[in-house]
Amino acid sequence: MNNAMPPIVYVIDDDSSIRSGMNLLLTACDFRVRTFGSATHFYQTEFKDEPSCILLDVNMPGLSGLEVQENLNSRNSHIPIIFLTAYGNISMSVRAIKAGADNFLIKPVQKEDLLFAINNALERDATARKLRALSEDIRFRYASLSERELEVLHLVVRGKLNKEIAYELGNSERTVKAHRSSVMEKMQVSSLAELVLIATQLKILDVDSPISNRLSLKKTN
Incomplete structure (x- = not known):
C-alpha cells in the first residue's frame, strides 16, 4: 500500500x-x-x-x-x-x-x-x-575518504598504475592496493570505469589539489 x-x-x-x-x-x-x-x-x-x-x-x-x-x-x-x-x-x-x-x-x-x-x-x-539525491549521496561517500585515500583516488582516475602511485606517494605497492580497495568500497563502485564516472560527476578530474577540492565540496553541502 x-x-x-x-x-x-x-x-x-x-x-x-x-x-x-x-x-x-x-x-x-x-x-x-x-x-x-x-x-x-x-x-x-x-x-x-x-x-x-x-x-x-x-x-x-x-x-x-x-x-x-x-x-x-x-x-x-x-x-x-x-x-x-x-x-x-x-x-x-x-x-x-x-x-x-x-x-x-x-x-x-x-x-x-x-x-x-x-x-x-x-x-x-x-x-x-x-x-540531486544521487549527487548528495556521492558527495557523502567522497567526504568519507581519508586524506591518503583521497590522494589515491585522484591518481587512480587519472590512469596511474599502482606502482606509479606508490612511487609518487612514497608508499609500498601493497599499501596502495589496500587504499585503492578501500576507496572502491567507500565509493560503492566495482570498476575503474564507475570510479571515473563519479569523478567526472564530482568535477575533480581537472583539480590539482584533492584536499582543497574536498574542502570546497564540503562547503557547498
Whole structure:
C-alpha cells in the first residue's frame, strides 16, 4: 500500500475566483492545494522539501510573478513554476522560460492543458529530485575518504598504475592496493570505469589539489 502524500500545488493569484476555481479543480484531481493572494502571503509560509509545483500569476499587486520567480531563483528554489496570465506576450514568456519556468499558459486555460502542464512539471521535478539525491549521496561517500585515500583516488582516475602511485606517494605497492580497495568500497563502485564516472560527476578530474577540492565540496553541502 502506498502511503505517500500526493503532490502539492501552490496557487499564487490575486484573483479570488481563480484561486477558488483552481482549488476545487485540483483537489478533485487528487492534488493537495494551497492558495495565496499575493507573493507576500506566499513568502510568509514555510515549505517542506516535497513534490510540488507553483501556479503563478504574472500580473499581481506588489511583486509581479516574474519578480517572484527571480526571488525564488536567488534562493536556489527547485520548485517548478507554471505561469498563468491573461495578458501574456512573447517577450514575457521568453523571459520566464529563460529564467527556468516550466510552462507559460494563457488564461482562461483548458483543464486538459493545465493538468498536462502540472503533471509534466511534477515528472521533471521527480527526476531532478532523484538526481540531486544521487549527487548528495556521492558527495557523502567522497567526504568519507581519508586524506591518503583521497590522494589515491585522484591518481587512480587519472590512469596511474599502482606502482606509479606508490612511487609518487612514497608508499609500498601493497599499501596502495589496500587504499585503492578501500576507496572502491567507500565509493560503492566495482570498476575503474564507475570510479571515473563519479569523478567526472564530482568535477575533480581537472583539480590539482584533492584536499582543497574536498574542502570546497564540503562547503557547498
